[in-house]
Amino acid sequence: MGILLSLLFFISLFLFLFLLFKLVTADGDFTLVSKKHVKREEIEDKVVWITGASRGIGEILAKQLARLGAKLILSARNEAELERVKSQLIGKHAPDEVKILPLDLTSGEDSLKAAVEKAESIFPGSGVDYMIHNAAFERPKTSALDVTEDSVKATFNVNVLGTISLTRFLVPFMLKRGKGHFVVMSSAAGKTPAPGQAIYSASKYALNGYFHTLRSEVAQG
Ligand SMILES: NC(=O)c1ccc[n+]([C@@H]2O[C@H](COP(=O)([O-])OP(=O)(O)OC[C@H]3O[C@@H](n4cnc5c(N)ncnc54)[C@H](OP(=O)(O)O)[C@@H]3O)[C@@H](O)[C@H]2O)c1
Structure with a gap:
């Protein structure tokens, strides 16, 4: 016993x-x-485009994906910071073959369409395999009743409108190739009430709505 x-x-x-x-x-x-851990063969030599790659989670993702052998495209507004991140990457294609593609998600459809076309042709012979929508804007906390129209627009222009525009312009290229993935950085605030973060939370719920619908319309398997 x-x-x-x-x-x-x-x-x-x-x-x-x-x-x-x-x-x-x-x-x-x-x-x-x-x-499970990401398998190297799912990432190695794949073209991965990361927005919000100039700092924070985007920078960490760039470092990890470079080590797994991805061909990276790094985007954000601050070109100097993107260059700093690029210089610190180590991997099969990094840092020398890492591409910097500065963009402002609030810059409007024409500019974002041009960015997608550039990303699609930046690595000869291979388009974007993975688009990681990581960039976001978060205002200092305010109560749901205190938000202003300007603060709603500032958050939604980056987190929702810019992200959806990039997606709309990129999907046709992926459909033509018959492959491609989107990774969308959400938040706990995109799943549960987040006191003080009503607009940020609303923007993440909006992304959930858009991408779940997109998947129901175009994804196979
Ligand atoms: N950190 C957290 O605890 C946490 C928790 C849950 C979810 N998340 C989500 O994870 C993602 C990354 O978070 P983070 O904390 O790493 O963010 P962060 O440090 O604030 O970085 C935001 C990134 O977005 C870029 N960005 C901001 N406005 C932009 C614009 N108009 N056009 C293009 N790029 C723009 C910034 O670069 P520039 O300023 O150079 O443009 C920066 O690279 C976000 O989607 C966030 O909502 C984060």
């Missing part, structure tokens, strides 16, 4: 430590505990 209890104790301890390890390596996010 004593041996059985000791065995049960050690098995429970092992399971607890294993789950703790998984949780820590998933950055404390329970929803990521079951996610």
Whole structure:
């Protein structure tokens, strides 16, 4: 009986430590505990376009994807910061073959259409395989009743309108090739109420609505 209890104790301890390890390596996010690591063959030599790559999560993504052998296109407004990020990348195609494509998501359809055309031709013979919509604008916190029309426009122009325009212009190229993926950075605020972040939250809900609908219309398999 004593041996059985000791065995049960050690098995429970092992399971607890294993789950703790998984949780820590998933950055404390329970929803990521079951996610597998990205396979190198899914990324190596693929063209990955990241918006908001000049700092924060976009910069980290660029570093990780460069290490996995991606051919990267980095976008944001600040060209000097994009160059800084590029210079720090290490990988099969980095830093020398990493392309910088500065853009402002609020610059309007014509300019964003030109950016998509440039991204599609920047690596001869291969268009964009993965578009990572990571750029976003977040205002300082205000209550839902205190937001102004200007603050709604400032957030939606970047997070929603610019992101949707890039997508609309890129999808036809992907459909023609019969392949392509979008990765959209949402937020907990795009799934649950976020006091003080009504407009940011609304912009993320809007993206969920747009991309779920897009998938229902064009995705195969
Ligand atoms: N950080 C978090 O805790 C967190 C949590 C949940 C979700 N997210 C989401 O994760 C993503 C990245 O977050 P982050 O914290 O890394 O953001 P961040 O540090 O504020 O960086 C935002 C990026 O977006 C770019 N950007 C802003 N306005 C732009 C515009 N008009 N045109 C083009 N690019 C523009 C910025 O570059 P320039 O200024 O050079 O243009 C920058 O590279 C966002 O979608 C955010 O909503 C973040």
